[in-house]
Amino acid sequence: MTATPANPVLRRPGPSRRFCVAPMMDWTDRHYRFFARLISQHALLYTEMVTTGAVIHGDRSRFLGFDPAEQPLALQLGGSKPDELATCAALAEQAGFAEVNLNVGCPSDRVQNNMIGACLMAHPALVAQGVNAMHEACGLPVTVKHRIGINGHDSYAQLCDFVGQVHAAGCDTFIVHARIAILEGLSPKENRDIPPLRYDVVQQLKADFPQLEIILNGGLTDLDVMQEHMATLDGVMVGREAYHNPYLMADVDRRFFADPTPRPSRIEVLQALRPYIAAHLANGGAMNHVTRHILGLFQGLPGARHFRRQLSSALHRTDDPLGLYDELLADMMRRLEPRDCPVQQA
Numbered sequence: 633m634t635a636t637p638a639n640p641v642l643r644r645p646g647p648s649r650r651f652c653v654a655p656m657m658d659w660t661d662r663h664y665r666f667f668a669r670l671i672s673q674h675a676l677l678y679t680e681m682v683t684t685g686a687v688i689h690g691d692r693s694r695f696l697g698f699d700p701a702e703q704p705l706a707l708q709l710g711g712s713k714p715d716e717l718a719t720c721a722a723l724a725e726q727a728g729f730a731e732v733n734l735n736v737g738c739p740s741d742r743v744q745n746n747m748i749g750a751c752l753m754a755h756p757a758l759v760a761q762g763v764n765a766m767h768e769a770c771g772l773p774v775t776v777k778h779r780i781g782i783n784g785h786d787s788y789a790q791l792c793d794f795v796g797q798v799h800a801a802g803c804d805t806f807i808v809h810a811r812i813a814i815l816e817g818l819s820p821k822e823n824r825d826i827p828p829l830r831y832d833v834v835q836q837l838k839a840d841f842p843q844l845e846i847i848l849n850g851g852l853t854d855l856d857v858m859q860e861h862m863a864t865l866d867g868v869m870v871g872r873e874a875y876h877n878p879y880l881m882a883d884v885d886r887r888f889f890a891d892p893t894p895r896p897s898r899i900e901v902l903q904a905l906r907p908y909i910a911a912h913l914a915n916g917g918a919m920n921h922v923t924r925h926i927l928g929l930f931q932g933l934p935g936a937r938h939f940r941r942q943l944s945s946a947l948h949r950t951d952d953p954l955g956l957y958d959e960l961l962a963d964m965m966r967r968l969e970p971r972d973c974p975v976q977q978a
């Protein structure tokens with residue numbers, strides 16, 4: 633049975649999760665999210681994982697701050713102490729996030745030692761307590777991102793037990809990275825590639841828990857394939873491809889959210905990003921904080937390498953970063969138009 637929220641009247645409808653961009657440490661910071669939002673208006677974006685300790689004891693504006701343009705935006709928490717999770721969920725609601733998500737998928741040693749991440753798959757009752765505490769502390773949807781198992785704890789029955797207990801505590805949305813994590817011997821990076829992808833397990837989970845929202849994550853790079861998964865699953869979460877090839881998101885609004893607005897061209901995205909970069913520079917920031925996230929914008933097109941190089945190496949040599957940006961924009965416009973025309977849809 634789903635736990636009753638502290639104040640059911642205040643429970644907000646969740647954002648659509650048909651297409652989500654995965655939480656990625658060091659990658660999905662606020663600058664990346666602002667940039668991603670210029671490409672898709674509807675994709676649900678996630679913060680990097682923030683530990684409960686950082687939220688409670690650290691710089692709140694750093695860990696919970698975002699630009700309203702990033703919405704819909706979910707905060708991902710790392711932690712397992714129910715009281716701390718509750719405090720952070722309430723702070724997430726105050727800060728205006730659309731969802732609060734618990735990380736039960738990260739395999740790094742550092743987080744394991746603190747009972748954070750994938751190791752929690754072996755402790756479903758603790759995760760359920762944490763989710764219940766978050767659910768009672770805020771009116772936001774509480775979701776969980778997890779693996780299909782961890783080594784020594786990877787049977788389908790154990791996965792169902794985990795999902796069943798956590799659902800009973802108040803979570804109706806499970807974002808499932810479709811591979812196990814091996815907690816000893818593999819690095820986090822290897823844990824994103826080596827254990828085989830088991831989409832069939834996620835599909836079985838949806839068949840056995842049809843009332844739950846099940847979002848598929850892991851190895852998704854092609855919008856057609858994602859659309860096929862939508863026939864049986866509720867949505868997809870894309871990580872590395874959305875980072876390395878961000879223009880993938882340009883078709884997401886029309887395909888997955890039935891929004892007929894024409895996609896912006898890459899050039900229009902760069903033009904729209906310019907005032908944001910100017911404001912960041914005016915606040916004492918460096919252009920690279922923003923532009924390191926946009927290097928893949930032209931992936932697969934002529935000039936992609938030139939764009940990447942100019943933004944990574946030439947940037948270090950200039951004392952007029954915005955001037956360089958403008959030159960590069962004009963240069964890419966000459967190279968690409970009309971190929972990069974927004975109205976010519978594939």
Ligand SMILES: Cc1cc2nc3c(=O)[nH]c(=O)nc-3n(C[C@H](O)[C@H](O)[C@H](O)COP(=O)(O)O)c2cc1C
Binds near residue numbers: 654659708735737851
């Ligand atoms: C650089 C990097 C950082 C990541 N950080 C997080 C994180 O903070 N929280 C999390 O739940 N998963 C994290 N992940 C895992 C992704 O969210 C995602 O589950 C994984 O990359 C598989 O999806 P993909 O194949 O679409 O990339 C990270 C992945 C990468 C590549």
